Amino acid sequence: MDIKSLCLGxxxxxxxxxxxxxxxxxxxxxxxxxxxxxxxxxxALNKLLEDDLxxxxxxxxxxxxxxxxxxxxxxxxxxxxxxxNQKPAxxxxxxESIVMMFFGHLLSSSHREEILHSxxxxxxxxxxxxxxxxxxxxxxxxxFVRGLGLAVYEAAAKYLEENKDLLLSDDEERDFGDxx
Amino acid sequence: MDIKSLCLGxxxxxxxxxxxxxxxxxxxxxxxxxxxxxxxxxxALNKLLEDDLxxxxxxxxxxxxxxxxxxxxxxxxxxxxxxxNQKPAxxxxxxESIVMMFFGHLLSSSHREEILHSxxxxxxxxxxxxxxxxxxxxxxxxxFVRGLGLAVYEAAAKYLEENKDLLLSDDEERDFGDxx
DNA sequence: TGACTATATATCAAAACGATATATATCAAC
DNA sequence: GTTGATATATATCGTTTTGATATATAGTCA
Numbered sequence: 080m081d082i083k084s085l086c087l088g089x090x091x092x093x094x095x096x097x098x099x100x101x102x103x104x105x106x107x108x109x110x111x112x113x114x115x116x117x118x119x120x121x122x123a124l125n126k127l128l129e130d131d132l133x134x135x136x137x138x139x140x141x142x143x144x145x146x147x148x149x150x151x152x153x154x155x156x157x158x159x160x161x162x163x164n165q166k167p168a169x170x171x172x173x174x175e176s177i178v179m180m181f182f183g184h185l186l187s188s189s190h191r192e193e194i195l196h197s198x199x200x201x202x203x204x205x206x207x208x209x210x211x212x213x214x215x216x217x218x219x220x221x222x223f224v225r226g227l228g229l230a231v232y233e234a235a236a237k238y239l240e241e242n243k244d245l246l247l248s249d250d251e252e253r254d255f256g257d258x259x
Numbered sequence: 260m261d262i263k264s265l266c267l268g269x270x271x272x273x274x275x276x277x278x279x280x281x282x283x284x285x286x287x288x289x290x291x292x293x294x295x296x297x298x299x300x301x302x303a304l305n306k307l308l309e310d311d312l313x314x315x316x317x318x319x320x321x322x323x324x325x326x327x328x329x330x331x332x333x334x335x336x337x338x339x340x341x342x343x344n345q346k347p348a349x350x351x352x353x354x355e356s357i358v359m360m361f362f363g364h365l366l367s368s369s370h371r372e373e374i375l376h377s378x379x380x381x382x383x384x385x386x387x388x389x390x391x392x393x394x395x396x397x398x399x400x401x402x403f404v405r406g407l408g409l410a411v412y413e414a415a416a417k418y419l420e421e422n423k424d425l426l427l428s429d430d431e432e433r434d435f436g437d438x439x
Numbered sequence: 440t441g442a443c444t445a446t447a448t449a450t451c452a453a454a455a456c457g458a459t460a461t462a463t464a465t466c467a468a469c
Numbered sequence: 470g471t472t473g474a475t476a477t478a479t480a481t482c483g484t485t486t487t488g489a490t491a492t493a494t495a496g497t498c499a
Contacts (some may be wrong), residue, residue: 080355081454088362097481112357119455121480144463144478163362164370167355170381171487175260175347176408178290182268183400185340194347203348217427220363226425227357227418234414238407245406249399261485278447299486301449324447324494351456444497463477466494469470 080162081106083127085109087151087159090133096146098120106208108221132158175235176201183249188253195243202236260342262299265289267331267339270313276326279300287389288401291408304329312338356381374409375423382416417432 089100089109094110097120103116109211124147132155139145151159176198209228215223269280269289277300284295304327307313312335319325331339356378363371389408394401 080358085358088358090367091362096482097476108361112352112354112361114351114353114456116456117456117478117480118457118482125394140477142330142464143476144477157360160365161366167374167377170356171294171353172271172292173294173351176350177404177440178268179260179343179347179428180407181288181292181404182271182339182343183277183403184398185271185343187344187408190344197347216376218364219425220361222362223363223422223426223429224357225414226422227360230414230418231411233408234405238410242403242406245399248404249403275448277449293486296487297447297449298451298488302486305449320446322495323445326447433478440499442498444495446489446494446496448492450491451489453489454485454486456483456485458482460481461479465474465476467472467474469472 080168082123083112083132084159084162085115086120086127086149087132088125088163090149090151091156091159094148094150096148097124098146106163108212108214109226110208111232112224114146116176118243127155131155133162145217174220180246181247186248191249192247195239195246201241202232205232206236260345260348261424262295262303263296263312264339264342265293266303266329267312267335268301268343270329270331271339274328274330276328277304278302278326288392288405290388290396291385291412292404307335308432311335360426363426368427371429374421375426379416379419382412382419386410386416390391 085104086100089095089103092159095103097117100118100120101115103109103221121135124133126136128135133149133151136148136150138148176194177210179186179194180191180198186194206229209225209232212225214225265284265296267282269275273284275283277297280300281295281297282425283289286287295363304313304315308315311332313329316328316330317325318328334358356374359366359374360371366374386409389405389412391406394405
């Protein structure tokens with residue numbers, strides 16, 4: 080599974096432009112479990128078009144630049160279903176905020192505090208974002224996944240707030256027997 | 260912040276070989292918030308060596324292949340601290356399991372069930388892994404971060420188990436007005 | 440002896456990232 | 470009225486990262 084498959088998935092919900100697909104990753108239903116930028120999405124859509132897994136129509140708009148709207152073909156849906164029924168790869172995560180908290184004793188106390196509060200805000204905003212999704216009359220999988228995201232974000236925000244003193248109390252210069 | 264910084268961070272805990280650093284990402288204290296494979300770690304260590312941010316000693320071992328043990332230099336620690344005090348990038352996640360659950364209505368019910376149970380096991384194993392870490396007499400940041408990982412993994416496992424019926428009940432062929 | 444697992448390092452094509460460029464249009468400010 | 474900011478929209482490209490593969494030593498188990 081790669082960005083191409085995710086684009087097919089996005090188009091299985093409905094026709095969309097690259098810009099609109101990006102928004103699904105940024106603030107839409109994919110935001111809490113997959114990331115992709117323009118640099119991945121546009122090339123992916125072009126490859127899908129080459130392989131006839133999607134079609135493309137250029138649409139002129141009033142008071143906005145023209146956009147290219149992509150649609151899933153039958154072959155695209157078949158490909159997507161096959162890919163979705165494979166064995167999933169392990170989750171990949173990369174959190175620089177957590178890295179910084181892990182090495183909190185190497186941070187200035189003001190930076191440590193800043194990181195922590197920004198991270199709490201990040202989870203709170205994530206909850207709002209998921210709450211705002213309109214999932215009425217949609218497949219249960221989408222509701223289920225939104226619920227999972229909310230549960231995880233809420234648990235993270237709760238932990239961070241309830242235990243913030245543990246992080247903030249970290250000494251800057253105590254000796255832990257590390258090389259540092 | 261990139262893999263080079265993470266390697267410096269790993270070495271700030273103590274001298275280590277590339278293989279040992281990999282284990283920190285795989286089953287060690289980094290496992291729940293950062294990923295890196297050999298293909299990133301070995302080139303990173305070579306670049307760090309070139310820039311004199313680490314030193315390297317080849318160690319012969321009995322009944323095992325020789326290993327290259329890397330140590331942080333003063334310049335390396337300075338670089339690490341500077342990097343750690345920058346603004347963190349947004350979290351990046353990529354979960355194929357959640358993608359599959361999101362598009363659960365396009366999956367065979369047996370695959371849907373398989374995905375769900377494997378994912379519950381994944382979080383349960385993650386909890387065990389974090390529980391097994393020996394963090395005695397270590398900086399509070401490391402305890403704090405382990406606690407965060409546990410809180411998140413437990414919340415995820417709990418949600419998945421308590422709501423599994425919602426996912427499993429997803430119809431395969433209902434019409435949701437999607438392209439699919 | 441052969442198969443498997445664990446330790447250990449290395450490489451490389453393919454994929455993805457992320458920063459930048461370009462263009463149109465609205466809105467607010469000065 | 471024009472500067473600056475924001476939103477929509479597409480595209481490119483050097484750098485980084487991935488993930489699969491190769492290579493080698495050594496212990497274990499059948």
